Amino acid sequence: MFRMAAIGILAIGTATGALAEVAPDDILWQEDGSIAQSLTGTPGSAEEGERVMTTNALGNCVACHTIATMPDVPFQGTIAPELAGAAGRWTEAQLRGILVDAKRTFPDSFMPGMYKVGPFIRPGVAYTGAAPASPDDIEPVLTAAQVEDVLAYLMTLTE
Amino acid sequence: MLLHRSLKTTTAAAAAALILATGTVLADPVTDDELVVNGELELATEAEPAAHLDGALGDRIYSGWRFRDTETRAMQKDDFDNPMFLFVDAGLEAWDTAEGTEGKSCADCHGAIEDSMKGLRASLPKVTDKGELWSLENFVNDCRETRMGAEAWGWNSQQMKNMTAAIGLQSRGMPVDVAVDGPAAPFWEKGKEMYYTRFGQLEMSCANCHEDNYGNYIRSDHLSQGQINGFPLYRLKDQGPVSIHQRFVGCVRDTRGETFQAGSQEFRELELYVASRGAGLPVETPAVRH
Numbered sequence: 001m002f003r004m005a006a007i008g009i010l011a012i013g014t015a016t017g018a019l020a021e022v023a024p025d026d027i028l029w030q031e032d033g034s035i036a037q038s039l040t041g042t043p044g045s046a047e048e049g050e051r052v053m054t055t056n057a058l059g060n061c062v063a064c065h066t067i068a069t070m071p072d073v074p075f076q077g078t079i080a081p082e083l084a085g086a087a088g089r090w091t092e093a094q095l096r097g098i099l100v101d102a103k104r105t106f107p108d109s110f111m112p113g114m115y116k117v118g119p120f121i122r123p124g125v126a127y128t129g130a131a132p133a134s135p136d137d138i139e140p141v142l143t144a145a146q147v148e149d150v151l152a153y154l155m156t157l158t159e
Numbered sequence: 160m161l162l163h164r165s166l167k168t169t170t171a172a173a174a175a176a177l178i179l180a181t182g183t184v185l186a187d188p189v190t191d192d193e194l195v196v197n198g199e200l201e202l203a204t205e206a207e208p209a210a211h212l213d214g215a216l217g218d219r220i221y222s223g224w225r226f227r228d229t230e231t232r233a234m235q236k237d238d239f240d241n242p243m244f245l246f247v248d249a250g251l252e253a254w255d256t257a258e259g260t261e262g263k264s265c266a267d268c269h270g271a272i273e274d275s276m277k278g279l280r281a282s283l284p285k286v287t288d289k290g291e292l293w294s295l296e297n298f299v300n301d302c303r304e305t306r307m308g309a310e311a312w313g314w315n316s317q318q319m320k321n322m323t324a325a326i327g328l329q330s331r332g333m334p335v336d337v338a339v340d341g342p343a344a345p346f347w348e349k350g351k352e353m354y355y356t357r358f359g360q361l362e363m364s365c366a367n368c369h370e371d372n373y374g375n376y377i378r379s380d381h382l383s384q385g386q387i388n389g390f391p392l393y394r395l396k397d398q399g400p401v402s403i404h405q406r407f408v409g410c411v412r413d414t415r416g417e418t419f420q421a422g423s424q425e426f427r428e429l430e431l432y433v434a435s436r437g438a439g440l441p442v443e444t445p446a447v448r449h
Contacts, residue, residue, distance in 0.1 A: 062378065067314075068222045077375070078375045110367050112362060121362075121416075122358050124415055124417040126415060129418040141361075156227065
């Protein structure tokens with residue numbers, strides 16, 4: 001369904017990157033919690049992914065994960081697995097699924113869904129502590145492009 | 160087949176990585192320090208968990224003091240170095256100051272704070288005769304409004320924190336002992352449910368951080384058990400005193416959640432439950448954290 005819509009948009013030639021994106025609610029999940037299609041149709045940038053992973057207001061992966069390939073990043077978390085070698089343990093589709101909503105791969109996981117808009121219990125608008133005026137005000141933690149950027153970085157972690 | 164690592168193995172692996180990287184173990188509560196205040200008052204910073212915890216925190220409960228760095232721990236060992244005593248002094252002064260249409264001070268009814276307020280902090284929050292669950296702030300404002308004819312203070316106002324610090328100090332060293340049964344039971348159950356509810360867009364419960372991961376680092380923050388036996392306390396990050404509900408607001412906000420209001424029914428129930436998780440730890444009010 002989504003694919004048709006996206007192709008339709010592309011066909012009329014007005015697509016900006018944003019319009020061609022898969023929205024969080026339109027994702028085609030595999031049974032194992034993986035996602036085969038790219039969220040943007042464009043390969044991500046590993047360099048940008050590294051920035052997203054180490055920026056507090058973005059992915060903030062280092063809050064929980066230790067990432068040996070980023071030795072210059074201070075105070076890495078000790079809550080979640082070391083990410084070195086992730087691309088050897090998981091396929092690209094599996095890693096995309098873990099990023100978008102880790103709970104589909106690890107039930108009850110502590111890891112937040114990075115491209116998820118609900119359902120949540122008492123979601124607030126970012127870190128303001130305030131309720132959204134409408135459910136549409138809940139933005140995913142990362143954009144589709146940022147997920148693909150982080151994925152590109154993770155795919156470099158082959159050992 | 161997917162590789163599913165349990166949190167335990169994961170944590171062990173991460174801790175092992177840290178040991179390799181730094182040569183020291185950077186987890187778990189400190190074990191080589193003791194909280195002795197002013198060189199004379201020994202405050203235990205760990206205790207046997209209460210039966211109502213049902214083993215949720217293993218075989219030991221710990222004060223947040225045990226998870227802070229050496230400098231922060233030292234500040235709480237001497238009342239001259241503890242910045243909260245500025246506010247305690249202001250609270251003691253307010254205790255003796257007449258206010259409101261009745262022209263009365265707290266001391267006019269209660270006498271010396273050292274006698275009349277001893278032990279109160281350790282037993283709160285508790286259920287009143289009217290069947291309501293009240294925190295210390297509720298009691299303070301009830302006196303102000305109904306007995307002094309004075310205006311209620313804001314839950315997180317400076318005056319309120321001064322007063323709750325001065326009152327809390329009178330229980331320093333006494334073990335936290337809140338009632339969780341009888342009329343308190345339904346409130347306690349609700350607080351417990353909240354503690355395990357995964358709030359906000361990040362879908363995190365109090366337990367995810369303070370039960371499953373105490374001792375671990377979330378970025379540079381060393382996660383404690385989230386005990387409230389030291390409140391109101393001085394938070395170096397905020398350069399000021401912080402109330403229990405203020406801390407709850409911050410933690411819920413950090414889940415990208417819609418917080419509850421300080422003083423709300425929900426937070427008083429949560430306060431009762433969290434207090435009960437620290438039953439047996441001595442009151443440390445006023446503590447220092449960062």
